[in-house]
Amino acid sequence: MSMPTFLQSEKGAKIALGLDLQGGLHMLLGVQTEVAIKSKVKSIASSIKFFAQSNDIIIDDFRLDEELLSFTLLDKDEEKKIDAMIKTISGLQVSKESMHYTLSLNDKEKDVIREFAISQAVETIRNRLDQFGLAEPNVAKQGNDKILVELPGIKTAEDEQRARELIAKAAHLQLMAVDEKRKDRTNNMSPSEAAQYGDVILSDARSDQVKHILKEIPVLDGSMLSDAKVAFSDMHQPVINFTLNSEGAKIFGDFTASNVGNRLAIVLDNKVYSDPVIRERIGGGSGQISGGFSVKEAHDVAIALRSGALLAPVTLLEKRSIGPSLGADSIQASLFALISGFLLVSGFMLFYYRIAGIVANIALIVNLFLLIAIMALFGATLTLPGMAGIVLTIGMAVDANVIINERIRELLRQGMPMAQAIEHGYENAMSAILDSNVTSIITSILLYVYGTGPIKGFAISTAIGISVSMLTAILGTHGIYQFFMPRIEKSKNHSLWFGMKRGH
Amino acid sequence: MEFFSQHKTYDFMKVSRFFIAATLSLALLSMILFFAKGFEYGIDFSGGTIVQLKYEQKAPIDKIRDDLSKDKMFSGALISEFGSPEEVQIRFASTSGGVSEDVGDKVRSILSDSGKFDVRKVDIVGPVVGSELRQKGIMAAVLSMLGIMVYVAVRFEWSFAVAAIITLVHDVAITSGVLILCHIEMSLDVLAAILTLIGYSINDTIIIYDRIREELKSTKDLNLLHVINTSVSKTLSRTILTVLTVFFVVLTLYIFGGEIIHGFSFTMLLGVIIGCYSSIFISAPFLKILGFSVEEYKNKIALKEKNRVEKMKMRSQYEKGTV
Numbered sequence A: 001m002s003m004p005t006f007l008q009s010e011k012g013a014k015i016a017l018g019l020d021l022q023g024g025l026h027m028l029l030g031v032q033t034e035v036a037i038k039s040k041v042k043s044i045a046s047s048i049k050f051f052a053q054s055n056d057i058i059i060d061d062f063r064l065d066e067e068l069l070s071f072t073l074l075d076k077d078e079e080k081k082i083d084a085m086i087k088t089i090s091g092l093q094v095s096k097e098s099m100h101y102t103l104s105l106n107d108k109e110k111d112v113i114r115e116f117a118i119s120q121a122v123e124t125i126r127n128r129l130d131q132f133g134l135a136e137p138n139v140a141k142q143g144n145d146k147i148l149v150e151l152p153g154i155k156t157a158e159d160e161q162r163a164r165e166l167i168a169k170a171a172h173l174q175l176m177a178v179d180e181k182r183k184d185r186t187n188n189m190s191p192s193e194a195a196q197y198g199d200v201i202l203s204d205a206r207s208d209q210v211k212h213i214l215k216e217i218p219v220l221d222g223s224m225l226s227d228a229k230v231a232f233s234d235m236h237q238p239v240i241n242f243t244l245n246s247e248g249a250k251i252f253g254d255f256t257a258s259n260v261g262n263r264l265a266i267v268l269d270n271k272v273y274s275d276p277v278i279r280e281r282i283g284g285g286s287g288q289i290s291g292g293f294s295v296k297e298a299h300d301v302a303i304a305l306r307s308g309a310l311l312a313p314v315t316l317l318e319k320r321s322i323g324p325s326l327g328a329d330s331i332q333a334s335l336f337a338l339i340s341g342f343l344l345v346s347g348f349m350l351f352y353y354r355i356a357g358i359v360a361n362i363a364l365i366v367n368l369f370l371l372i373a374i375m376a377l378f379g380a381t382l383t384l385p386g387m388a389g390i391v392l393t394i395g396m397a398v399d400a401n402v403i404i405n406e407r408i409r410e411l412l413r414q415g416m417p418m419a420q421a422i423e424h425g426y427e428n429a430m431s432a433i434l435d436s437n438v439t440s441i442i443t444s445i446l447l448y449v450y451g452t453g454p455i456k457g458f459a460i461s462t463a464i465g466i467s468v469s470m471l472t473a474i475l476g477t478h479g480i481y482q483f484f485m486p487r488i489e490k491s492k493n494h495s496l497w498f499g500m501k502r503g504h
Numbered sequence B: 001m002e003f004f005s006q007h008k009t010y011d012f013m014k015v016s017r018f019f020i021a022a023t024l025s026l027a028l029l030s031m032i033l034f035f036a037k038g039f040e041y042g043i044d045f046s047g048g049t050i051v052q053l054k055y056e057q058k059a060p061i062d063k064i065r066d067d068l069s070k071d072k073m074f075s076g077a078l079i080s081e082f083g084s085p086e087e088v089q090i091r092f093a094s095t096s097g098g099v100s101e102d103v104g105d106k107v108r109s110i111l112s113d114s115g116k117f118d119v120r121k122v123d124i125v126g127p128v129v130g131s132e133l134r135q136k137g138i139m140a141a142v143l144s145m146l147g148i149m150v151y152v153a154v155r156f157e158w159s160f161a162v163a164a165i166i167t168l169v170h171d172v173a174i175t176s177g178v179l180i181l182c183h184i185e186m187s188l189d190v191l192a193a194i195l196t197l198i199g200y201s202i203n204d205t206i207i208i209y210d211r212i213r214e215e216l217k218s219t220k221d222l223n224l225l226h227v228i229n230t231s232v233s234k235t236l237s238r239t240i241l242t243v244l245t246v247f248f249v250v251l252t253l254y255i256f257g258g259e260i261i262h263g264f265s266f267t268m269l270l271g272v273i274i275g276c277y278s279s280i281f282i283s284a285p286f287l288k289i290l291g292f293s294v295e296e297y298k299n300k301i302a303l304k305e306k307n308r309v310e311k312m313k314m315r316s317q318y319e320k321g322t323v
Helices: A003-007 A033-054 A076-087 A107-132 A159-166 A180-187 A191-198 A246-258 A294-305 A326-355 A357-378 A384-413 A420-448 A454-491 A494-498 B012-036 B062-068 B102-108 B127-157 B158-181 B188-218 B224-256 B259-283 B287-289 B294-320
Strands: A026-029 A058-067 A068-073 A091-096 A098-104 A138-142 A146-152 A173-177 A200-202 A211-215 A227-234 A240-246 A264-268 A271-274 A284-289 A313-322 B048-055 B076-084 B084-092 B117-125
Touching: A026 A159, A033 A058, A033 A068, A033 A076, A033 A098, A058 A091, A058 A191, A058 A264, A058 B076, A068 A076, A068 A191, A076 A091, A076 A098, A091 A173, A091 B076, A098 A227, A107 A138, A107 A146, A107 A294, A146 A240, A159 A294, A159 A313, A159 B102, A173 A180, A173 A211, A173 B076, A180 A200, A180 A211, A191 A200, A191 A326, A227 A294, A240 A246, A240 A294, A264 A284, A264 B084, A313 A326, A313 B127, A326 B048, A326 B117, A357 A384, A357 A454, A357 B048, A357 B287, A384 A420, A384 A454, A384 A494, A384 B188, A384 B224, A420 A454, A420 B127, A454 A494, A454 B188, B012 B158, B012 B224, B048 B102, B062 B084, B062 B102, B076 B287, B102 B117, B127 B158, B127 B188, B127 B224, B158 B188, B158 B259, B158 B287, B188 B259, B224 B259, B224 B287
Parallel strands: A200 A271
Antiparallel strands: A026 A146, A026 A313, A058 A068, A068 A098, A091 A098, A138 A146, A173 A264, A200 A211, A227 A240, A240 A284, A264 A271, A313 B117, B048 B084, B048 B117, B076 B084
């Protein structure tokens, strides 16, 4: 008998097994929000540049330094136009010395971006994993700035690797103009020198040795993407076809029209996949990424592009991966502990209390089934510590019956008739049982609130187990005694009913 | 069957002085151990990486050690058998922050010629998360003690609450002391076991307190020592029996529950025993040390009862409309 057949039927509510029992991947990710802020400044830069070009405003010394954007206006007559344009961008802090502009984001805007970067990362990762086709991935924000990712049922190292790559992929698509003027000097130019010309040097996707020199400010980026699909090229190589939205299509059309004969690089996550020569204006806003993908890679990249770029890269703060074989071993070990614990305790109760022991054992069995049923009903997850909690519940649940039985024995010793002794025994035991269970539940609740992952499972199973035991061990057993009361009164056999020594 | 004669009242108070002195000095020693040496924190709290492997044959630990030592990432790695000769645990302090790279894959490629094995578990805990988990753990322990203290104070008396907390601190201290001495690593599971103990070991104490409360209502004897002796004796069979049942299940967990929950079950095993004797020998006798007076308590109860009766009388007068 294995745990799933024991706990899970075809129909009805099921207990989900935790990652530590069924195997899977648990990750806690951090989000590098400062990158999102930088890229926001970058996109503001590109929209100002686009505005200037399309309105024939000449600006010079256009610079992007970390979070600072600066440029100089050459013609004073254009000042009004630029000022009006800058005003439409919210959250900017602008300082102006004669015609030299310095722009940065204000603190409030930075907070908004940070917040958005995290919620967007949660959404994006969730989207990607949903499309990847895993069973029940769980992606949730944890705390202020962390993301919890749980992937149950990852069976192979290869699947795990793909899932992790999919999560981490920035999927930042950029279409960038090649700097034709400085192309010949690509290989002997330093990055800082390139930056002086407003260029950036990126390596090729196929080989790190091959470099490309590109205009730093992209023509457009993946945020204007509306779809991405895997297709096959004429040479039967997997490629990704992407479609731009109407805004992107217009920018793309305008750019290609005015740059016929130049090259346009398709850049994904700072790697250049191709740089075809623009032969004519490209309308319709669609393009293709080709770059020697395998079919699986192309599939994953398309998912990542469709679900959007990560505004900020994620880092790994915590990872726990459990192989399915270890989970199966844990199930077996804990189930064995459960059964042997139950046999020991119920055997002891029977031996020590005779019929009262049987009554307590019935309550214990009902307690266990109720505990499992309630966990299934509330969709609680059963973890390894949770199993330990159930085992522990066995020991603690009979506690109430031991207290009651000892009270009854005490009264019987004083010579009270059985029926009366039972009633008073329950009455006397109540306050002790209540007080001791309430304190146990207090710690279970705190364990739940402050515990993480599997420990929460332990807190849940003990809290439910103790609460249910008050029902089964007190009301349940009391009912059984009342049902048999006529017989108990007739028999007067303390030894049979309560396992007491003869002669009392 | 019966283990204990209920007719007999054992004189616990006579030996309690010795027990309190002995066990409190043990607790004190444990605390010194805690501050001088401290826990060996597992990766849950200190951050680090654990990789667990299972070979199809006996694990070639020396070869694993040799192979891994060639890679900088594994410098200072502890490599040890885990549970059975086929299983190996590799533990080291560094953590990798990249989501797409994986230590499991790295271990797989480095050890590829050491035999057939399966990477069963990879745990990476970054330093930030580790310190956060530690804070949360301390928070949970402190709050659950406070919660228990308030509950006991409300249901019983302040001196009961203080004695209960002293007992709990004593239990946790000695348990921790033994954990430190036995080189058991402080992990999330061990922490959970300690928190469970706080909730569990208070049970025995409360059963005894409940009996004292009951005894105080009925007895004419104003001597606290007698009341405590009677109460502890009367609850002795229950205390021993329930500790036995819990001890049984924790023992099965320890023996059969597998290597992973060894830390948890060992801590529980310790705590169940310590919690049992401390409720008998510390929690009750400490009432005496704290200066709890039977006479005052009785007066208080009588006053409460008087107020209650008066209130009832008032209410019935209101209801009858005589006021």
